[in-house]
Amino acid sequence: MPYLREKLAEALALAEAHLQPARAGWAVTNAAEYTALRRWIRRPDRIVQDPFGNPTVRANMHAGRNWDDVIGESGPEDPDLSLIAFQSPDGRPLAVLANFSMHYFGDQAISADYFGLFCDHFAARCGQAADDQQPPLVVAMSHGCSGDIWRRDYKNAEPSRVESLTIQQYAEELADLAFEAYETIDYLADADLAMAEVRLPLKYRVPDKQRLEWAERIVQEMGDRPPKDTTEVYAREQIYLHRWQATEVVVQALRIGDMGIATTPTETYALTGLRIKLQSPLPKTMVLDLTNGGDGYIPPPEQHLLGGYNTWAARSAGLEYQAEPKIGEAALGLLEQVSGRSRRVFRQSLGVTSQAILQAEPLAYWRLDEFAGPRAVDASGNHRDAIYEPGVVFFLEGPRSDLICNDGETNRAAHFAGGRLETRLADLGDTYSVSLWFWNGMPVDARETAGWMFSRGRPYGLGPLGDHLGVGGTASEPGRLVLLHVDQAHAATTRVGRTEIERWTWNHLVFVRDQQQVRVYLNGDARPEIEAELPAGFPSDLDRLFFGGRSDNQDNWEGRLDEVAVFSRAVTIDEIAAWSGAAVGDRTIR
Known part of the structure; x- marks a missing residue:
């Protein structure tokens, strides 16, 4: 942690030293081929037990592998690959922030996963090399709302072309798609800035007396050894939640001209990101998750009834049942604040x-x-x-x-x-x-x-x-x-x-x-x-x-x-x- 703090401070100081006038622009493209829903609903006669011994699991991640066990996906996917780009007044690329809802690809234990490879390839496509006079182009791929998203599309009986790609190929194809959109950007020379933040108090779903006593018995039997199965893992988690009771999470909104950024500190479902974007007073809005925190999954309230590990009370998914609507509402309120406009009312068009x-x-x-x-x-x-x-x-x-x-x-x-x-x-x-x-x-x-x-x-x-x-x-x-x-x-x-x-x-x-x-x-x-x-x-x-x-x-x-x-x-x-x-x-x- 000291090393990380030092590097963060170093990055902030370096960024401040490189401040200069810039123009900003937006692009978005459809990258549906590269993302899919990973949480599927199980048949009512195929419900399985949770770690607490109760038959509650009607939906879980990757259940779609076996079509006979499931009835369908549990939510929508978000295909948008969005970009906010910055360039100098004379047109030299300065920075690009990308945003995409795909959870991860899967790589070695310590890795930037496809995010880092995307940035390297995108920067190479821009052809902007560093020199002694100018800093290098900065490219960042942010984590979109993808708590229930992955790259495998279980709707297909056979693996798709994208599913056969290596991590390098996946990142390069996604970067190429982003670069095509990047080349269409019209830049604003007079984009002003605004930012707002709220620190939102939320409760944990703490165990009741019966579950706490169950957890304490198991943890006492464990002693100092690590958990050997999921029951022991979640028993220990109940002790943490009981001890903590509540927390505070950070939600932010930024405006760059007519472009918006909303942040959530959680593993946020694609539905939440879509809801924020479709109601944002700024039609050009991207939503980042796992930003300013790692406060676990926040399923929409109706998803809790379907169960699965991303609903089980633990540090990985322990916030209160209403955490998702509260965080979503906070983000929309902040977007209204930084834009000075009311949110849009979503109404599906009439064909x-x-x-x-x-x-x-x-x-x-x-x-x-x-x-x-x-x-x-x-x-x-x-x-x-x-x-x-x-x-x-x-x-x-x-x-x-x-x-x-x-x-x-x-x-x-x-x-x-x-x-x-x-x-x-x-x-x-x-x-x-x-x-x-x-x-x-x-x-x-x-x-x-x-x-x-x-x-x-x-x-x-x-x-x-x-x-x-x-x-x-x-x-x-x-x-x-x-x-x-x-x-x-x-x-x-x-x-x-x-x-x-x-x-x-x-x-x-x-x-x-x-x-x-x-x-x-x-x-x-x-x-x-x-x-x-x-x-x-x-x-x-x-x-x-x-x-x-x-x-x-x-x-x-x-x-x-x-x-x-x-x-x-x-x-x-x-x-x-x-x-x-x-x-x-x-x-x-x-």
Whole structure:
């Protein structure tokens, strides 16, 4: 540590000695090929134990290696490779700060990993050698929000080209991509500076009395020897957290002209970085993690329910459950302070199909593009927001960005992992329609019903006069749509669709009930997938709708849903065709 302090002080003094006038500029490019999501959600029947002996692990790092164990990714990735560059007034390169969300490559024990190699290669591409009169070009690659990110893309059955690269090749290709963006930069000669900082008090998730006593017994038995397994590691961690109780973390924001930098002192998930960037008052914003501290993982609150080592209370992930929203809010507040502007309100753009749904005047339209729960905002203007239950994660890639959004924006969807979306629509009656996109992550031979995606019924039960729609499992025709209706005599009627739906594909569905006539359409096909005559006569108080699960919470949806709209009429074939965009089962995991 004394050596490190000396070198930091030496670097600061050297930087101050080299101060000079400079111009600044920004560039960003898409480097999606070089990063991927490493945290995947496990099947509900494949939950494993944590070090405390409890079956809590529904998601963990690298679970995607075995497709049979998982239902899908637990969050989004951030493909942006961003640059802030500085040059002298006469155009000589001075410094470049890069930012990318890829956790690490993997190298020898003491190494700058791909970050250092990137800097060396980028500087060489700039062709700026040091001389006696001028200092050398300084290049720094900063750690973007990548607590749940790595380079292996588990969506591919076979390793991709990038996964076969050596660390040297990976760094050089990434630097070449950055250099292409660097050459497009327009520089500002009059960029002013502003900076703000907050020291945020946070609590640790300290053990309760029972866990503390458990930990103390284990640590006492260990004596002076190091831990021999994960149980002993996490037992010792409870002692540290109990001793410390609370801490203080540093969050900063910097502004360079119209460019922003936000910092987090933690291993921050990609979702958090995206949320800060998309709401920043400065559209040109990069977010650094592990800056001014190493305070461990900060999963978004909904991720704690899914478990995994980056949620287990320890020095590596011990901050309070609300640490992520608190740190994110602090960063946004500081960006507002240094820019003198209010944050932007994120609203997903409207493409041709989403505009068509709005023009059809739905009772409610939930785009499911939220950063977090519990509220799903009604985009129809009718203010019928719905509520997410625990067991849902957010902002994953959705279907048909080219039709649902505009200008290259990525469409976003919610991923359901045991939780549901619930709402009440009064006086829905016997004639109504539901339009939605669905993506099933559950193997269709894993249980009796792969998952229920839509349900109208009373909560906590499967009473009479309910409509329930899902994807069948072993109890019907695996992989085909299944419609369940219960009549007044509590007799269940089941109808099954014609088409086998491939796992991990996006599909468009429309459910139409016109009194006793029920039709279900798949992917814009004018021929109904299911057609049946089923009893009607819904009472006025049968107003609960569930998406991502059935009313009795049985065999809930394990996968994504998007663009859910409800209408108080029977929609037409022409409308269905317009909303589907001729969907063909877009496969996202290969």
